[in-house]
Amino acid sequence: MPDLSSGGRFGAALREILADTTAFSRHQEANMRPETVEALGAKIVDSGVKYIYYMLPTLGSRTVAKVVPAELYKRMLKKGIAFHRTALTDLQTSREGELIGGGVDAHEFWGLPDPETFQVLPWDTEVGRIFCTAYDPPHLDEGGGRLIPLDTRALFKAAHRGFTERTGLELRSGLEPEMTWVGPGIEVVSKEDQSPAYQVENLEKMRPVYKKVISYGQALDFTMIQGDYEDDGQIELNWDYDRAELTAERMTTYRQICKQVARELGLQASFMAKPYNGKMGNGCHHNLSLWRVTGDGEDENVIEDGRVELHATETARHAIGGMLLHTPGSMLVMGSTVNSYKRYWDAGQFAPSGADWGLDTRGVAIRISANGRMEYRLPDASVNPYLSHLYLLAAIEHGLEAQLDPGDPGEPSAVLDGVVVPNTLGSAIEAFEADEYLMGAIPEELTRIFLQLKRDEWARYCGQISQWEFDQYWEAIP
Secondary structure (H helix, E strand, O other), X not given: OOOHHHOHHHHHHHHHHXXXXXXXXXXXXXXXXXXHHHHHHHHHHHHOOOEXXXXXXXXXXXXXXXXXXXXXXXXXHHHOEEEEHHHHHXXXXXXOOOEOOXXXXXXEEEEEEOHHHOEEOOOOOOEEEEEEEEEOOXXXXXXXXXXXXXXXXXXXXXXXXXXXXXXXXXXXXXXXXXXXXXXXOOOOOOOOXXXXXXXXXHHHHOHHHHHHHHHHHHXXXXXXXXXXXXXXXXXXXXXXXXXXXXXXHHHHHHHHHHHHHHHHHOOEEEOOOOOOOOOOOOEEEEEEEEEEOXXXXXXXXXXXXXXXXXXXXXXXXXXXHHHHXXXXXXXXXXXOOOHHHHHHHOOOOOOOOOOOEEEOOOXXXXXXXXXXXXXXXXXXXXXXXXXXXXXXXXXXXXXXXXXXXOEEOOEEOHHHOOOOOOOOHHXXXXXXXXXXXXXXXXXXXXXXXXXXXXXXXXXXXXXXXXXXXXXXXXXXXX
């Protein structure tokens, strides 16, 4: 049985990765190889790009960037961009006036570009983008040159590599990002208590939206596969599954696509988890599978064994056991905002609220909707996809390593006895801190700062006086 307090093999491996002070220099050396410089230069010239965003995702799932003239790509490959460290924590100031993540005296981080991520933005082909990886500057006396654990994109990539080395498996995923659009011309009228879902008339109203979103996605190498209308102003457009880090990266890009389309069409587009009572919230189901890569093009999905009837294999059951056991501890990531938990309180809107699993039923946390795929239904559309995949990967490895048994659908095992899913951000904070395994598996700096951000958000919410309170109490006495 792994040492829960240290996060097992998962936590030990990440600590080793984050202790490497040569990470920056090795990345820089790889960037400056003549063939790398030449290849990126050729792509830039051929594309006609004149400006490039050098960008990183933040802890709160925003994206920060600097724009640089394209001809300076050689300089950027070597030196990268520099930001104040608190850019990775959304430049959020606490209620007490402290800049969370290090304060005003925090040193800069250096972000080296990952040249293989260069792409042209299809809505303005003079602009391109490149993702970067954040490091502590090499000149620091202690710890310089190390990967910064607040760079969730880089951290998940590193964690996934280690997972594959230890297990021989890779995590693949496909997301279902729901979102809400509002604006002139797309209003919906439907009968009382009747859902507008799936109606072609409502898809027709959204035709300008989905045409642009799909075409921009295709131009950015998404394999767009399907989409539907789900509730008032809510659409879901899906792309094909892939390695989990690529899926997370595409989710970051998808949000930018949608915001751009909204600007072009004079609409508003939101990934807010629960915009309205009585309507479905915006979920982001994670469809997960584990693959053994053979190298000969015949990769094997190890949670599929060829049986026709709907089922979960032993490997899938162990993974499910890990994910369900750590659902309370990871809910602060899966439902990362105060608003996230309104999804679970609104009865009858297809949002799960328990640590359970089942076969093709939408009321559970993990649904086996097709053989070879585990649909984790708790995350919402505001989730940081790198962080959600990181926590799911840690939980899956625990399940595989300890061979955890989730029990049968509707009949949880003793391992899951007493597991309760938080239903407010405040209770999610408590469950997050109480999960010894996850607290040991995920880097201390990340958990500490994430907790500080979420405690501050919860305190701000608890201190707000709402219209509901006025309606309930203003004239209540005598």
